[in-house]
Amino acid sequence: xxxxxxxxxxxxxxxxxxxxxxxxxxxxxxxxxxxxxxxxxxxxxxxxxxxxxxxxxxxxxxxxxxxxxxxxxxxxxxxxxxxxxxxxxxxxxxxxxxxxxxxxxxxxxxxxxxxxxxxxxxxxxxxxxxxxxxxxxxxxxxxxxxxxxxxxxxxxxxxxxxxxxxxxxxxxxxxxxxxxxxxxxxxxxxxxxxxxxxxxxxxxxxxxxxxxxxxxxxxxxxxxxxxxxxxxx
Amino acid sequence: xxxxxxxxxxxxxxxxxxxxxxxxxxxxxxxxxxxxxxxxxxxxxxxxxxxxxxxxxxxxxxxxxxxxxxxxxxxxxxxxxxxxxxxxxxxxxxxxxxxxxxxxxxxxxxxxxxxxxxxxxxxxxxxxxxxxxxxxxxxxxxxxxxxxxxxxxxxxxxxxxxxxxxxxxxxxxxxxxxxxxxxxxxxxxxxxxxxxxxxxxxxxxxxxxxxxxxxxxxxxxxxxxxxxxxxxxxxxxxxxxxxxxxxxxxxxxxxxxxxxxxxxxxxxxxxxxxxxxxxxxxxxxxxxxxxxxxxxxxxxxxxxxxxxxxxxxxxxxxxxxxxxxxxxxxxxxxxxxxxxxxxxxxxxxxxxxxxxxxxxxxxxxxxxxxxxxxxxxxxxxxxxxx
Ligand SMILES: Nc1ncnc2c1ncn2[C@@H]1O[C@H](COP(=O)(O)OP(=O)(O)O)[C@@H](O)[C@H]1O
Ligand SMILES: [Mg+2]
Numbered sequence: 001x002x003x004x005x006x007x008x009x010x011x012x013x014x015x016x017x018x019x020x021x022x023x024x025x026x027x028x029x030x031x032x033x034x035x036x037x038x039x040x041x042x043x044x045x046x047x048x049x050x051x052x053x054x055x056x057x058x059x060x061x062x063x064x065x066x067x068x069x070x071x072x073x074x075x076x077x078x079x080x081x082x083x084x085x086x087x088x089x090x091x092x093x094x095x096x097x098x099x100x101x102x103x104x105x106x107x108x109x110x111x112x113x114x115x116x117x118x119x120x121x122x123x124x125x126x127x128x129x130x131x132x133x134x135x136x137x138x139x140x141x142x143x144x145x146x147x148x149x150x151x152x153x154x155x156x157x158x159x160x161x162x163x164x165x166x167x168x169x170x171x172x173x174x175x176x177x178x179x180x181x182x183x184x185x186x187x188x189x190x191x192x193x194x195x196x197x198x199x200x201x202x203x204x205x206x207x208x209x210x211x212x213x214x215x216x217x218x219x220x221x222x223x224x225x226x227x228x229x230x231x232x233x
Numbered sequence: 234x235x236x237x238x239x240x241x242x243x244x245x246x247x248x249x250x251x252x253x254x255x256x257x258x259x260x261x262x263x264x265x266x267x268x269x270x271x272x273x274x275x276x277x278x279x280x281x282x283x284x285x286x287x288x289x290x291x292x293x294x295x296x297x298x299x300x301x302x303x304x305x306x307x308x309x310x311x312x313x314x315x316x317x318x319x320x321x322x323x324x325x326x327x328x329x330x331x332x333x334x335x336x337x338x339x340x341x342x343x344x345x346x347x348x349x350x351x352x353x354x355x356x357x358x359x360x361x362x363x364x365x366x367x368x369x370x371x372x373x374x375x376x377x378x379x380x381x382x383x384x385x386x387x388x389x390x391x392x393x394x395x396x397x398x399x400x401x402x403x404x405x406x407x408x409x410x411x412x413x414x415x416x417x418x419x420x421x422x423x424x425x426x427x428x429x430x431x432x433x434x435x436x437x438x439x440x441x442x443x444x445x446x447x448x449x450x451x452x453x454x455x456x457x458x459x460x461x462x463x464x465x466x467x468x469x470x471x472x473x474x475x476x477x478x479x480x481x482x483x484x485x486x487x488x489x490x491x492x493x494x495x496x497x498x499x500x501x502x503x504x505x506x507x508x509x510x511x512x513x514x515x516x517x518x519x520x521x522x523x524x525x526x527x528x529x530x531x532x533x534x535x536x537x538x539x540x541x542x543x544x545x546x547x548x549x550x551x552x553x554x555x556x557x558x559x560x561x562x563x564x565x566x567x568x569x570x571x572x573x574x575x576x577x578x579x580x581x582x583x584x585x586x587x588x589x590x591x592x593x594x595x596x597x598x599x600x601x602x603x604x605x606x607x608x609x610x611x612x613x614x615x616x617x618x619x
Contacts, residue, residue: 048617057534057613078538085536094619096531100244101237109237113537118236169617 004197005031010063023049025220036198041217047201051167089158091168095150097142104138110161128156148179168200238545255517259510260561266506272578278482279420287451298488304445320453323348326436327448333405336386342427346436362415374415379427406439515600522604533613554597
């Protein structure tokens, strides 16, 4: 199996004025192509920091991070932008849909960023919404959708440009358990179909069963990597 | 992506309305106030504008503006007329006279005496009467504003409208009988006194005895004659000042700018209005960007390039700036239309439009740069923070 993400001795320090915060201290982690990896751990242990570095929106203090063989932090800023726009899909806890756009338009944004015209991108967005079961809300403004629906739109947006890696930061923590499970199963389904790697940050134990592996973090370190089976015991 | 930018801008109707109203207000005070200022300045030389035919005004070297009456000796008229390149030269009397009104009151008026054969210097538009009626004895023409207001007969009962001065009515000018034969439309002047037109000779009778009576010599150049060269020639041969119409307007404006303080004070408030308008416009747009920071962050995380962000924000700024300017200009024009025949001074020449358009352009560029600065330095990693 191909390695999608490979982190070696990754550290990250934040200088917030006088006190220095060490968010990551020596992360070694491989994520496989087609794998769903869950990052779990108490709040403040560095999960968000880790996926931000992997997704190329934050620079590490030391160590390396390769995504599909590319050391992304070697790239020029513009090349890194292009890399992200092609290779990475994002799902956020707060959905982050543009409220003045319709669902289909929101889903089409990654294609527009790659240069596609908005008519065509919106049409493709409409198609993509079918896959998350929201074709009937394609022309609704995102502010009129429920939380679960908004997160499904966000998943469609994260997948529309066929990225190789999808990063999700607590995608279910703003949802009730029924919607949370539905969102997780759609995520799992689509990523398996697309054969992309999926990293999901969560501290919702009910979602563990969707994972291939679960990395338990604490204090900026990965304590252990376990199977969902072990995690649920 | 320009489409996304456009929808971000107009998508929230109430916020968009807020931006547009703010910018319309900015556009309004950036065009209306300077328009009033220019209008007021135009009034200072209203009389020069009205006297359309001559190319050159000849006057005493001491004269500093149009209402500065320093008469010349009469023979200078013939001296000027005989100068090479002069097609004709006509006398103009300009002075003041106290009029006794039909109702008994007194009113200070401007008195203009024009050449009695050609009527050069007389008003071009008569609302009532005919210019040739000035041939009748004791005849005068008054301007409309004067006839309607300061020369009108006061009402018998307070609160009733005044009775305008009419053709056939008599005034007493310095104990001389004068009969109104026409009502003229004239440009408003700065001093806004009634204007009485009559012939040169009669004007001298009407005014108090004075040694010299020739206030201005109005000159028409021969065809193909360079006006500046002719002015220089007149000055050299007679020692008098000779200005083209535009130069005389400039001289008059400069006098008012320098000595009255009115334009300066008003000009400062216009400038402040302009700056306030600019600040509102810039602030409104900048706020819009700040409110959308989260979405700009999401777009940046998704890999939008700075170049595309630049296009998005600049086009947003230009769009709202010119929309607001257009609407503000529209409101200004509407105001101008509604107050067309009133006391309000308002002029909106093309140059002023270009000037305020330039102003708007600078403001929108400035607020776009401020916004871009924030967006460029925005860390895309904020998208994972709540
Ligand atoms: N931009 C930042 N500046 C300073 N400290 C930060 C910043 N981002 C995160 N941290 C700190 O780094 C640590 C890890 O944060 P984070 O990765 O968000 O944890 P998690 O997502 O697991 O809750 C925390 O102590 C947090 O306060
Ligand atoms: Mg977090």
